[in-house]
Every structure is written in C-alpha cells, then in structure tokens.
Amino acid sequence: MVDRAKILDTHLAVNAVFAVKQGLTRKEIAALRPAYEALFDVLNNPEKYPDPVATVTEMEYNLQDLWHFPRDAKYHKYQLWMKGCTCPKLDNAELIGHTEDRYSVSDCPWHWRH
Numbered sequence: 001m002v003d004r005a006k007i008l009d010t011h012l013a014v015n016a017v018f019a020v021k022q023g024l025t026r027k028e029i030a031a032l033r034p035a036y037e038a039l040f041d042v043l044n045n046p047e048k049y050p051d052p053v054a055t056v057t058e059m060e061y062n063l064q065d066l067w068h069f070p071r072d073a074k075y076h077k078y079q080l081w082m083k084g085c086t087c088p089k090l091d092n093a094e095l096i097g098h099t100e101d102r103y104s105v106s107d108c109p110w111h112w113r114h
C-alpha cells in the first residue's frame with residue numbers, strides 16, 4: 001500500500017530544492033505548498049469531486065503558472081496518480097513531454113473516454 005501522505009511530503013521537499021534552482025521567490029515557493037496540497041486532495045479523493053479529471057488538468061496548468069513554465073498539456077503527469085486509475089503507467093510516462101495524448105483503459109473509472 002502506497003503511503004500517499006508521504007508521497008506529498010517527498011514531492012514538496014524535492015520541489016523546494018528545484019524551486020530555489022528555478023529562481024522562484026520566497027513568496028512563490030510558499031504558494032507551491034497549498035497548490036500541491038489541493039492537487040493531492042483531488043488525486044487521493046477523486047470521488048469527492050464532480051469532475052476530478054478536469055480539476056486536475058486545471059490545477060496542472062495553475063502549477064505551470066506558479067513554476068513560470070509555459071502552459072503545456074504535453075507535460076501534464078498527475079492524472080496517472082489518481083487513486084483507482086488503472087491506465088498504463090510506464091507507457092504513459094514515455095509520452096510526457098512529447099504529446100498531450102495519453103493511453104487509457106476501459107476499466108479505468110476516471111479516464112476511459114473522458
């Protein structure tokens with residue numbers, strides 16, 4: 001069983017280091033934590049949201065803004081982290097950065113024909 005709270009902590013720690021390298025201000029770095037906490041709340045509790053897939057997509061664009069990256073769906077990666085997602089992880093990981101398309105499977109409760 002994956003400890004999802006630990007994943008968020010690790011993620012924030014790694015991102016804090018990267019944020020300094022990226023030249024983000026202290027205020028911008030402080031804005032990352034609530035953004036990731038909100039994102040992980042959707043990823044960990046998708047059933048609480050009317051449209052978790054669209055919500056995560058919007059949050060990924062928001063994160064790209066916070067990081068001063070261009071808004072680009074080719075780099076979105078968090079859909080696959082959604083609880084209960086059965087889409088192929090490795091095949092999809094190879095697409096990140098190359099295309100907006102992602103593989104989905106018919107038994108995924110979130111992404112099939114979304």
Ligand SMILES: [Zn+2]
Nearest residue numbers: 085087108111
């Ligand atoms: Zn899926």
